[in-house]
Amino acid sequence: MSAEHKKMQQGQMMNRGPMGAMGRPVEKPKDFKKTFNRLLRYFLPQKYRMLIVLIAAILSTVFNIVGPKILGQATTRLFDGLKNKYIAFIMHRPGPAPSIDFGYIGQILLLLLVLYVISSIFGYVQQYVMAGVAQKTIYRLRREVEEKLSRLPLKYFDGRTHGEILSRAVNDMDNMSSTLQQSLTQLITSVVTLVGVIVMMLIISPLLCLIVILTLPLSLVVTMSIAKRSQNYFRQQQRSLGQLNGHVEEMYTGHKIVKAFGHEDKALAEFTELNEQLYEAGWRAQFVSGMIMPLMRFVGNLGYVLVSVVGGILVTQGTISIGDVQAFIQYAQQFTQPITQLANIANVIQSTMASAERIFELLDEQEEVPEDANALAIENPTGAVAFEHVRFGYKEDAILMEDMNIDVKPGQMIAIVGPTGAGKTTLVNLLMRFYELNGGAILVDGVDITRIKRGVLRRMFGMVLQDTWLFNGTIRENIAYGREDASEEELIQAAKAAFADHFIRTLPEGYQTILNEEATNLSQGQKQLLTIARAFLADPEILILDEATSSVDTRTEMQIQMAMKELMKNRTSFVIAHRLSTIRDADLILVMNHGTIIEQGTHEELLSKNGFYADLYNSQFSGRALEEAV
Incomplete structure (x- = not known):
């Protein structure tokens, strides 16, 4: 995950204060309707389940809403019984004193219990x-x-940060997951509750209902005015949080450099300043957004007081029962709750649609060129490779290679040299068909690679790159990644061939040693040896070595070079090298500059030309001579 996305996500988590969803800035989709309709299609296969959810939500809410009205009947019966007893007592009426109908009240309470149990079941x-x-x-x-990710071309991943791709595939997906499960049901119940409460209030007393509804504009004015102000503070909080997290991450990743140059006090002072800014923005954002609920409660209490006063007057006039007033007070208290929930859900759904839109953008990305319907699988590849009039550029208007021609015989060692950015790695990417050509063709064993199944083509290659890649698992699992069906003996032989067996056995758990997420419990050189062992185990027809020994010491490099010679026997190999002394024995050296092969031949032939290669080769020794002179 990118640092930028971590900061954004942490900032959002900090903002979940009271009424935070209404106060914090919400990412909105570019086209809500289009995204919503497309997301809706994903629910169509489960339309009957959604119908069950809708019916269950409505029934659960309805049974819950009628509760206060029924409870009001019990209150009315209890009040009437007490009133009759009081009147009989005052009037000194003869005969038995009126009694309270506890049987009826008990039936009402039992009915309420059944209703609430049924409501819970439906919920x-x-x-x-x-x-x-x-x-x-x-x-x-x-x-x-x-x-989709497995079908996307390499240029998609080259053009975006890992954090951005992970953000869409993981965080946006999690955001949608939580919303679909919680907010959709809450949306249904809030709407049904709001409608049900208004209906029940109208049934009880249209006058009291009018009083409650008149408080609604005041609630909206209070909420919107505070939410608008709190958004500015939340923006400041997110900005400050991002700056603070960036500083902490930067100081943590470079803590050795900070200590080496004695900048601890400066780093701490900068942290303190950023922390103060975050504190100021944070408490203002939380305080302002936290005012919404008390003010909403105050407005609700105003309605509650008016309903109580007017309801009491109506009871004295005999136009409404006291139980209905009690029920109405409960409905009045429930009235603002679904409105608040709907306001929160509206923001959440906007954010969810934005996440869905980002996911759909990923799903709509242009994929790799489809494989030929009659794609071939070469049974016994020999490793012959030919570039015929290859034309390629990462962009149509910026061609990097123009009319490149190479003819590689089976078993030859091809060295590719040149300055940084000359196009050496691009050549490898084209061989593996990570990118499509703009013109010409690349042939393997005389077959155009566009007519070979991608999986078959790439299994013919074994790669050892300058940047090592190891995953969280045992050393044995990392080596076996080259060929998962390999036996234990074959795996150990591969490790020995790569001169990795010795250091592996010195580890406490040997081949069962677990590498952490970034394999930081091994040195860079040891990690490189494991990737080389993986290539040995894969036993490919064509080898690609991109500065494979750049991270090991000179003695180990010499040992690996000897092992590589054994591995490269009867195999075609492409070696990208900056240290030209390591490729003097190559059958063919390709000298590249600005994406074009400017020279080719053996080491001796290129030196005799006294051209670009000779300058590169001699500059290495002149650099050493300069160091010795100094």
Whole structure:
């Protein structure tokens, strides 16, 4: 995950204060309607489940809403019984004193219990089914994203940071998952609750309903004015949090340099200043957004007081029962809750649609050129490679290679040299068909690589790059990545050939030593040896070595070069090298500059030409002579 995205995500987590969703800035989709309609299509296969969720949500809410009205009947009966007893007591009426109808009240309470149990059951069904719907939908999306990533060309990954791609595939997906499971059901229940409460209030008393509804504009004015102000503070908080996280990450990753140059006090002072800025922005954002709920409660209490006063007057006039007033007060308290929830959900859904839009953008990216319907699989490849009039550029208007021609015989060692940016790695990318040509053709064993299955083509190559890649697992698993069906003996032989067996056995767990996420429990040279062992085990027909020994010491490099000679026997190999002394025995040396092969031949032939290669070769020794003179 990129540092920038971590800062953004942490900033959002910090903003989840009271009414935070209404206060913090919300990322909005570019085209809400289009994204919503496309996301809706993912729910169509589960439309019957969604119907169950809708019905369960409505029934759960309805049973919950009618509760106060029924409870009001019990309150009215209890009040009437007490009133009759009081009147009989005052009037000294003869005969038995009126009694309270506890039987009727008990029936009402039992009915309420049944209603609330049924409401809870429907609520459980709603959440259970919706969880399944959400997870199946996200599972389908995740699978499509995973399959899409495997079909995207290398230029897509080269043109974007890893953090950006991970943000879409992981964080945006998680954002959608939580929203689909929670916010959609909350949206349904909030709407049903709002409608149900208004209906029940109108049934009880249109006058009291009018009083409650008149408080709604005041609530909206309070909420919107504070939310608008708090957004500015939340923006400042996110900006300050990003700067603070960036500083901490920078100081942590470079703590050795900070200590070496004695800048601890300066780093601490900068941290203190950034921390103060975050504190100022943070407490203002939380304080202002935290004012919304108390003010909403105050407005609600105003309505509560008005309902109580007017309701009391109506009771004395006999136009409404006291139980209905009690029920109405409960409905009045419930009235603002779904409105607040809907305001929060609106922001959450906007953010979710933005995440969905980013995922759909990934799914709409241009894929690799489809494989030929009659793609071939070469049975016994020999390793002959030919470039015929190859034309290539990363952009159409910036051609890097023009009319490149190379003829490589099986078993030859081809060295590729040249200054940085000359196009050496590009040549390798074209061989592996990570990029498509603009013109010409690359042939392997006389077959155009566009007619060979990509998987078959790439299995013919073994790669050892300057940048080592090891995953979180045992050393044995990392070496076996080259060929997972290899036996233990073959794996150990590969490690020995790469001069890795000795240092592996000195580790506490040997081949079962677990590498951490970035393999920092091994030195750079040891990691390189493991990648070389992986290539040995893969036993490919064509080898690609991109500065494979750049991270090992001179003695180990000599040993690896000897092992490489054994490995490269009867195999075609392409070696990218900066230290020209390591490729003097190459069958053919290609000298590249600005994407073009400017010289080719053996080491002796190129030196005798006294051209670009000779200058490169002699400059290495002149550099050493200069160091010795100094």
